[in-house]
Amino acid sequence: MPVFSDGELRDVGTRLLRACGAPEAEAALVASELVDASLMGLDSHGVARYPGYVDMALDGTVKPGAPVTVVRETQGTAVVDCGGNFGMVGGRKMVELVAAKARGPGIACVVSVHCNHVGRLGGYPQRLAEQGLFGFATVNSARPGHWVTPWGGREGRLATNPLAWAAPAEGHPVVMDMSTSMISEGKIRILMHEGKPVPEGSLLDAAGAPTTEPMGFYGPPRGTILPFGSPRLGYKGFGLSLLVEILGSTLAGVPLDEPGQTAAYVNGLFLLAIDPDAFGGRERFRGLLAELFAYVSSSPPAPGTDGVVLPGALDFSTAEKRRRDGIPVAEETWRLIVEAGRKAGVSL
């Protein structure tokens, strides 16, 4: 498997996106976000997305350079029109906006409209935590991404709808980033390519029967992914998924079938920031968080486990390793990236 440095992959992405019409700063930002995900080992949200991003920019689905504008705001809220630009461009501005707003009333939230794929969700609250704030984020997807069935159903009505939070800590923030479904579509695809079954309780086939076969999901006819907690406690995952849907789209006033929101990657991003200075103060918050994290980590390991690992810790340690040793990129992924380069007129 070819191995690249993160710098090389950033450069590749920046050149690709520049060639698709993205301004230099936007191209570098988007490439950097995807490379960060690859560094953390979250390959399905990493540079494997370059070809898709190039396609979307070339066919006009994504609008590089489109302005990001605040279309409605109060002191503690805003609706941000991301203009169909790359999701990270709007998402990054939303982080700055919500952080600034939270400093007034102590809490703020912002929601997106016309936002494309935002990438790794945890990166958004992570940036808030890096500023000493508490961050929370959710992201839903428009109807073509509705592969997850409500609990008790057998047709998709929700996306894998992740939620994430982050809190300040020594070194890196603690960053929790989870889908509210039993498995992501990306992982099913990987298992299919490896000829492996999907863990029990994750999928229904089109008739609504449990299956562990990736093709039971892909069909045709198409099956569904079960909500987190299934089969016995899937009502909880369903409830969390509805929360994500409401915060990401309903609150912003976006209907289920908004014209233009037709692609699977059209996201509704919700970001919330809380300023600890409105409560006990930043230093006290940091101190108490450190105590809490030490306390939960002190639970001795259960047999057969590696012990307690704080949310996000494995991702940050993978990033450290890959920054040092390079990022392995699957042959097929690299082939598709080179092909994307040909389409965009960039020789890689």
Add this chain to the structure above:
Amino acid sequence: MPVFSDGELRDVGTRLLRACGAPEAEAALVASELVDASLMGLDSHGVARYPGYVDMALDGTVKPGAPVTVVRETQGTAVVDCGGNFGMVGGRKMVELVAAKARGPGIACVVSVHCNHVGRLGGYPQRLAEQGLFGFATVNSARPGHWVTPWGGREGRLATNPLAWAAPAEGHPVVMDMSTSMISEGKIRILMHEGKPVPEGSLLDAAGAPTTEPMGFYGPPRGTILPFGSPRLGYKGFGLSLLVEILGSTLAGVPLDEPGQTAAYVNGLFLLAIDPDAFGGRERFRGLLAELFAYVSSSPPAPGTDGVVLPGALDFSTAEKRRRDGIPVAEETWRLIVEAGRKAGVSL
């Protein structure tokens, strides 16, 4: 099993709590909250709590009549000292406060200190949704309630840490209310009394080995409850539980071992309200929510299920039935209530 009307049980509770020194309005409020939970079929959070509440009021653990005060606030936040009064007394004031605050900046949150058992968590966001707002709530418990192990561990470091949200809908709001653990302690107790095993993947014994025996949890030595999603995806439940702990205590500046916070029922309540008028407006929010709820409900039933049920719908239908037919109270529960009456000097 004896059956009572909700009115009778409200009257019983009000008399009991009055006799323990609670002012009339507080006694009626607390009784009403517990009876509401009994109506909804959430018996572990209902009138079965009367004896414990009487004991706590009589021994001074709970301070009936204690004032609820705002100790720190900004435009969109507040820390509310519940004064050691019954948790519902402070909790209800926090609902009013966060609803009023949200009308300014569009979003607000409030956290408690010195708050006793708040009862059914879903009731708090439910009241926000009844006013047209979106409500979200979490509640943690002090260290004696830490029966839940972090994922990978085998000693308790967190409580069952529920989270809840509610959104406006026709008739009743949609109310999601879930623990972030595999099972609540109350349900383990019921299974133990019935001589039944606990579902697999819910418990570890004191050595950290999976067990389905209630006594494996109760010990001695004491075992632990696993986080929601265990065994395979318990890191998600762990992350959600940490979120609840941070919002409920860390944010408010409450350390793990605050003097006075020694009882298992000492809760840290976090309430968040979002005003849709800061976004697309209340009417549009209601309309889009109705469309969303209809859309997810239209997923046809999976074989062997009753089809899609919106969060909270079963609880509201149980309440309707019990309001009509009465609330069954277990013989032993009623015996303990009568005994509590004797302690408080009330003949039932």
